[in-house]
Amino acid sequence: MNCLVVDDEPLASDLIKSYIERVDGLVLAKSCSNAVEAMAYLNAHPVDLLFLDIQMPKITGIDLMKSLSIKTKVIFTTAYRDYAIEAFDLDVVDYLLKPITFERFFKAISKVFNFKAPEGQLATDYNLLHNFEASYIFLRAEREMVKVYLKDILYIESLRDYVRVKTLNSQIISYNKISYLEQKLPENKFIRVHRSYIVPFDQIITFTPQTVKIREHLIPIGRNYKNETIKALNKFNVMQS
Template sequence: MKCLVVDDEPLAIQLLQNYIQRVDSLVLARSCNNAVEALACLQHRQIDLLFLDIQMPKITGIELLKSLSYKPKVILTTAYRDYAVEAFDLDVVDYLLKPISFERFLRAVSKALGSQLSSPAADPDHQLLHSFNESYIYLREEKEMVKVLLKDIIYIESLRDYVRVKTMQGQIITYNKIGYLEKKLPEHKFIRVHRSYIIALEKVTTFTPALVKLENAISLPIGRNYKNATVKALNRFNILQSNG
């Protein structure tokens, strides 16, 4: 992923540059010390991942994000907690509070990549630094941002402009599109089986070409256009297919 670092503090830029160099999946495209310069860069270069400070002169990081018609994946880096809710409303990948440790940096980048990361510089044995059991997303329910562990999700259902996220503990209904959440979730753990449903592969008990059964006695249809991909994904998970 081509990265752009935007911060008005030279030491903060240096730190992120060092972290980026230690991860094979990332390459530094450019660093900028203000949002105006960053905007020009974003208009003329392909950037996949933006590390963005919030409090900067002239234009803040939040104002920059709101001005973009097309946004790369964004990780906010700031010394202030006050912007977290507004930031997640702008669909940022993560919100890092300074000072930023390398481990916390890797966890944020894992979310941006949609998979687990292992960096030889940080882990000689190539063990996963951020396990799926610790992964989470924030979803807005009414006026609160609710932390949802990915391992607890059973399925996600589209309700037009809203989605229902069914978990082991209950459910959350949030204003969002199912396609947006589909892009946020790791492909090796979740799959869309219908235009209205995403399921957690680990929660599947049995399935047929037309139906998938999940934990808690939940049955969901498999859409015709999703059948082949669903069957392949479930077979990869070593789940026995029913003959129904």
């Protein structure tokens, strides 16, 4: 993922560049000290991700973003809180306040990788829904993007801001909300049975009104999910008959 850093403060620019070097999958394409220079570069070299300061001479970061004709993910890096509402109205990925820690930087990058999953790898894609055996997603685990085949998933468990994805041969802890994965997984293959669990229909061995069993794992059915879960399981059973 090619990155462009735009900041008129050398120390702030150097910090972001050092963070980019620490994250696999990010490549520094160029750094610019003002929006005019950045605009000239972007016209000739489209990038995937833009780290953009707001208060700069001549043209502000917000004005630069408004003028962009290409779709580039933007993370604002600024010392000012005042522009946050306007920034998010522009659909930026994140809004980082200086001084920026690596932990906060990495959290923003995790959002970017979710946005930037390659075409054909999200569960909402047509090809994925119609070729389930070959379908996969990439999940961020520490500093790596890990390929996970959907057919190998046994269950997904919420760990607050993280999820545990248990597969046939391993488990992945990824910085993701379970609600995000719920939206991405094909609903004819997966079901959320509890606020903390998503399970695949194909892996369910037995179920009761309280639990579903997947191999040796007994997964609870949440009270608020009970009716829809039992209805969906019965419907799936009829469809498979």
